[in-house]
Amino acid sequence: MNEVNKSVKKYLILFKTYLQKYIYYRASAFVWMLSDIIPFIVLIILWQAVYQNRSSIAGVSFNQMVVYYLSISFLRELIYTGGGRNTISEEIYTGQLSSLLLKPFNYLKRVFVEEISWRFIQFGLFLIPYVLLFICFKNVVKGVYNFKLWPVFILALILSFLISAFLDYLCGIGAFWLTQTSTLFHLKDIFYWLLGGLTFPQKLLPCLLQKINITLPFYYVFGFPTELIISNLSYGQIIIRFLVQLIWVIFLYLIYKLLWQKGLRKYDAWGN
């Protein structure tokens, strides 16, 4: 028990340290937040123009569309992880990894703690603009959300965060083998935008693509939790997708573990 307490305390100290670091970078976090919201606001405006003479498109009403984009952009701020790009691949390239491996904490857990502290600052900053946005659209938002399923939603959200993190970290440890990993991160982002639901609700994709998409991990990062809260999935669909989401978390974790071990064996650094 004492060991567990010690371990928790260790990571709590790390969390506080990172929190202090990121509070210093709050202006930067604010700029990221603004530049993240803008594409979604423009997409809402675009849809408003498209819906002018239509009540629904592919069975989605304008109100549902607005709520979809507001929700998915909000969830993106919560879920989207950047530790693979900014921490893991950087530390492998610069050789900082060598000294970090000698420190008395688990490398993956440390990256995770850093990630959560950054999300914490982001969350504090974006809560106010999002509350204002939801107030602006309060007539549209009314009645669209399905809060009955909130425990399932929270669980799905945690799994989404884990998929996002493992995909991100997998790209990050690509630095063991590749001279530059930015291509991997960009490809991941393209899949998020196209298939992850960031650009369109899943319903608007062609039928075949929809069927393929629900077997891929990208949809489970942003699309699934958003659809869960705006109530257009049956219980059967929810159970199946939830299971697929869980399988992806386990699978990606195992792949990460395997590649991390292989990468470490290949890793060498000089002068550290």
Added chain:
Amino acid sequence: MMLGVIKHHLKIFIKFIQFSFIQHFAFRFNFYGYLIDIGWLLFSIAFIKIFYLNVPEIVGWNYWEMLVLLGVFWIFQALIYGLVVIGNCRKIPQLVWTGELDGILLKPINSQFNVSLRIIWTPIFLNIIPAIWFIYLGFSGLKQPADLINVFCFILMSVFGFLIAYGLWFIITIFVFFLERADNLPYLPQAVIDNVSQYPIDIFKGKTKFIFIWFIPLAFVVSFPTQVLLGQLSKIYVIYAGWLAIIILYLSSLFWNFALKHYSSASS
């Protein structure tokens, strides 16, 4: 006198291009880097395709017209990112905080010109090839040949549009002189300019549209030049674009000089 200054800066600009070419060709062609651009290009086409699978037109623009707009947008992006953004605007925060700006200010050329065009990112210009192909596909689908006068007015207006976008980007970026630790500030105009200018300006209504035409004139960057190319907009807008470009460039230079007065070097 004025002509001499322009000639001098033009010569330096050519040197900048030569230097950037040598720098980029010294290494093997970065195939993976180019793969990213191709990926985003495919994403743009998929985006339009999926949109038009669900609706026949967007604010009066059909699929082929939208393809022309996409091509123009990609040319604009290649030019602004290649000439101004990647190697220069994004580096301004670093120049200010590290004090490297001192070295630039001491050079006997216009400092705004120097910080804006020093490093040119040449590989991105390759994107212009598929972009021209999009425009060609669009015109083929429309079964309408491009009118020569329209093409000339389009090129002229695109140059003005480019200068407008540059001016706005630069003005927002130099707020770094007054803000602490916002090294990502150049990404803010990127989010606004990229997202607003990649769609027809008619998606905006009322006051917002008015603002994007006359105050933050992003309509003149991609949407209006495309309309001129398609022969759907009066040519008088080319003159408006010229005036707006002059005003914004002048404002950017005023703001640059004002910011420099507040600059205290980090290194000395």
